[in-house]
Amino acid sequence: MPLFPRNIVCHCRLPRTLRFFSPAASPPPPPLPPLPLKFSRRRLKVASAVTLSSILAGLYYSYTTNNSSSTSLNTTTFTPYTLTSKTPITSGPTQTTIFTLSPPSRSPTPPLPKLPLSAGILSIQIKQPQLQIARSYTPLPPCQNAELRFLIKREPGGEMSRYLYSLKEGDVVEIRGPGVEYVYPAQGNNKIVFIAGGTGIAPALQMAESLLLLQEGEGSGREAEILWAVRHKEEAFGAMKKEIDSLTKRVEAAGSGRKLVVRRFVDSEGGIGIRDVEAAIVTKGKKASVLVSGPEGFIAWIAGPKDLSGGGEEQGVLGGLLKSVARKKGCNIEVFKL
Numbered sequence: 108m109p110l111f112p113r114n115i116v117c118h119c120r121l122p123r124t125l126r127f128f129s130p131a132a133s134p135p136p137p138p139l140p141p142l143p144l145k146f147s148r149r150r151l152k153v154a155s156a157v158t159l160s161s162i163l164a165g166l167y168y169s170y171t172t173n174n175s176s177s178t179s180l181n182t183t184t185f186t187p188y189t190l191t192s193k194t195p196i197t198s199g200p201t202q203t204t205i206f207t208l209s210p211p212s213r214s215p216t217p218p219l220p221k222l223p224l225s226a227g228i229l230s231i232q233i234k235q236p237q238l239q240i241a242r243s244y245t246p247l248p249p250c251q252n253a254e255l256r257f258l259i260k261r262e263p264g265g266e267m268s269r270y271l272y273s274l275k276e277g278d279v280v281e282i283r284g285p286g287v288e289y290v291y292p293a294q295g296n297n298k299i300v301f302i303a304g305g306t307g308i309a310p311a312l313q314m315a316e317s318l319l320l321l322q323e324g325e326g327s328g329r330e331a332e333i334l335w336a337v338r339h340k341e342e343a344f345g346a347m348k349k350e351i352d353s354l355t356k357r358v359e360a361a362g363s364g365r366k367l368v369v370r371r372f373v374d375s376e377g378g379i380g381i382r383d384v385e386a387a388i389v390t391k392g393k394k395a396s397v398l399v400s401g402p403e404g405f406i407a408w409i410a411g412p413k414d415l416s417g418g419g420e421e422q423g424v425l426g427g428l429l430k431s432v433a434r435k436k437g438c439n440i441e442v443f444k445l
């Protein structure tokens with residue numbers, strides 16, 4: 108029995124799935140439909156003052172749309188990539204691993220596509236071929252390389268993560284995308300505060316990397332602060348620390364006062380508290396845009412639950428720690444729940 112109904116796009120971060128037939132259905136399976144623009148549009152609606160060019164860049168990944176061949180990444184068909192490495196980050200009950208996928212080698216070799224990082228926070232869909240389901244994952248920086256890396260958590264009983272964890276180096280993985288999950292607000296004297304739980308760090312790091320793409324004038328004084336909550340210390344202080352330290356250095360080296368601060372919180376040591384949120388958001392002379400990403404329960408704790416009542420995934424009202432901060436400080440906080 109499928110866990111989710113057929114022909115339904117599930118609208119919460121965890122099980123956004125496209126499933127069109129049960130595993131027992133007779134072959135040949137129908138192809139998975141194109142990457143739904145629906146989720147992009149919904150998020151575009153709430154992002155304030157975006158540039159038309161970045162929307163277009165994200166939605167119409169220039170040279171790839173309508174490309175029926177599967178030799179380069181596109182939003183319609185699945186392209187075979189090769190799993191070139193699996194780097195375990197944590198073991199035990201919350202197992203996470205970085206999966207590195209490399210594009211097919213093509214001859215003659217045209218320049219490989221770069222993800223349109225400036226368009227916003229991007230995701231890629233990975234296909235489970237036996238079940239014909241596809242789930243979204245967030246590429247880790249650097250997103251300007253041909254290979255793609257994903258920090259993936261093994262979900263107990265999870266269909267896609269079980270499949271991915273069963274793969275060996277050299278195996279083929281079919282992917283398509285990118286989809287735009289969130290369009291960055293217009294440049295200005297603002298600070299982005301990203302509150303992430305677990306693998307929700309991936310979109311936060313993408314946002315941080317996008318600071319590197321800004322021209323000197325635009326990038327001037329741009330600041331991002333990430334509050335990252337993890338269940339176990341090893342999630343944030345092992346290999347992921349190296350990743351983050353290297354990104355922080357690259358942002359600072361880009362100059363013009365660009366700054367990235369990443370603060371880590373471990374659940375057993377108290378996790379993220381109201382004072383931490385307040386300190387990040389209430390910044391003199393700068394307006395903070397807040398993004399929240401992670402498991403449903405985490406998002407609800409920080410910003411109130413999303414509204415799933417209409418069969419869609421809407422932002423819901425502001426709640427959680429952010430609401431308490433807004434009340435206490437008597438201010439409006441611009442929040443987006445990923």
Ligand SMILES: Cc1cc2nc3c(=O)[nH]c(=O)nc-3n(C[C@H](O)[C@H](O)[C@H](O)COP(=O)(O)OP(=O)(O)OC[C@H]3O[C@@H](n4cnc5c(N)ncnc54)[C@H](O)[C@@H]3O)c2cc1C
Pocket residue numbers: 110111119120121122123230242243244245246257258259260261262263264265266267268269288306309
């Ligand atoms: C835009 C986006 C980006 C994402 N980026 C990442 C990322 O970078 N890294 C990452 O690890 N994940 C990411 N995710 C989550 C990812 O897409 C998958 O949802 C996740 O990997 C779980 O998929 P799964 O098939 O392994 O688990 P599923 O089969 O969906 O199961 C998930 C959990 O729910 C339980 N479950 C499933 N169905 C039911 C049911 N009917 N009733 C009760 N319990 C049920 C399962 O037992 C399991 O514990 C992202 C999601 C989105 C939407």
